[in-house]
Amino acid sequence: MIKKYSFMLSIAAIAFINCISIEKTVAQSTPSLKETFQKDFLIGTAMNARQIEEKDSAADRLIKQQFNAVTPENCMKAEIIEPSWNNFNFDLADKLVAFAAKNNIKVNAHNLIWHSQLPAFMHYMQSADSVKQYFEHHITTVASRYDDKVYSWDVVNEALNEDGTLRNSIFLQKLGPDYIVEAFRLAQKSSPHSKLYYNDYNIEQPKKRAGAIALIKKIQAAGVRINGVGIQGHWRYDNVPMADIEESIKEFSALGIEVMFTELDLSVLKNPWDNNIADVSAASKADSTMNPYKNGLPDSVAQKQAKAYADLFAVFLKYKNNVTRVTFWGVNDGQYWLNDWPIHGRTNYPLLFDRYFQPKPAFDSVIATKQ
Ligand code: G3I
Secondary structure (H helix, E strand, O other), X not given: OHHHHHHHHHHHHHHHHHHHHHHHOOOOOOOOHHHHOOOOOEEEEEEOHHHHOOOOHXXXXXXXXXXXXXXXXXXXXXXXXXXXXXXXXXXXXXXHHHHHHHOOOEEEEEEEEEOOOOOHHHHHOOOHHHHHHHHHHHHHHHHHHOOOOOOEEEEEEOOEOOOOOEOOOHHHHHHOOOHHHHHHHHHHHHOOOOEEEEEEOOOOOHHHHHHHHHHHHHHHHOOOOOOEEEEOOEEEOOOOOHHHHXXXXXXXXXXXXXXXXXXXXXXXXOOOOOOOOOOHHHOOOOOHHHOOOOOOOOHHHHHHHHHHHHXXXXXXXXXXXXXXXXXXXXXXXXXOHHHOOOOOOOOOOOOOEOOOOOEOHHHHHHHHOOO
16 A cells, blocks of 8 residues: 555656646747748847856757857857956857857857957056057957857947947047958958858947948958848837838848847836947936836737737848848846846846746747748
8 A cells, every 4th residue: 555655656746847847948849940930040049158058957958949049148258258368268158169069059259349348457458559469369369269160250349329430449549440340350360261240239220320331331342351230139129110120121231241130139128218228337226117027027018029029020031031140139038138237136028938938929929920
């Protein structure tokens, strides 16, 4: 009798454990984004350190199931990969490249030259010669190490102001306006097998778009390779600039280059100033109107977000001959920069998968664009 009960109990225990794990991971029956759009464009996600070190099994399972491209969220940025002068830390970047190779996933490396997340020693650098030395050595060392291991590079990130003029970064101050062409020239030499991109936010907006087109034409006129432009796509679900997005795909592809959407998210929370700026240094204080969904996302908002994502993917499919990749800036709503920016500790829902790695209405609506 006791034997029978203990056997029944162990069966129940196994079933219970299985039930928990099934709840956390996405069902095998869930459609795959990468397979659904395999004839159209790459589908990617940003990866954080825990995911790269395979310490987040649910996320890693979802990444392998859903995505055929990854971008390092932070580990290939200068402050992490060259924390002190000529001292490189390739640990996480090497692990990312190995993870991707093992799972037949393309890596878009991010990024070589950016005004933000610079190593501490750059903040005090005065001499133009020192900046030039850093600039050349950093690009050459990092890009040559991953030549033929990464599919592409965001060579220069966010070099423009909202009015299309060049951002006043240490690179512009010390190296002058040609630093962007020189960054691509060095990357081309150091990484002949990787595609080279310019990446920025709000470049679907007319003025900033004109600045990006001028920048790209300048690189092309110098006879230097640039393969594509990345529109980051940090938008709010109820304010997606659809007409500007379509116009920017047309204008950028007219330059003979690829167009990508590289850091896609549709936030459901208001920003204090709400003009879609993604610059982290502009954080501000919170109140209840700024964090209204901490106890769950109303279905009405989830449905509106799903419609916004479906409209976006309909445009991406309309221009699938020009749009080569769509990357979400994270795997699920829980592991997300927009929960802590511009206000720390908010509950945002910007992506296709919820905090339990379950597909949201937005996921279903995106898949439905192909049905
Ligand atoms: O690693 C440290 C950790 O040791 C420390 O305990 C913790 C506490 O402050 O900070 C951690 O570093 C944070 C890092 O993310 C890794 O999590 C930095 O503070 C934080 O500023 C950094 O934020 C990143 C942000 O870029 C920085 O600019 C976000 O994760 C990342 O999603 C975001 O990504 C950028 C793209 O590269 C470019 N486009 C805009 C996009 C969003 O800002």
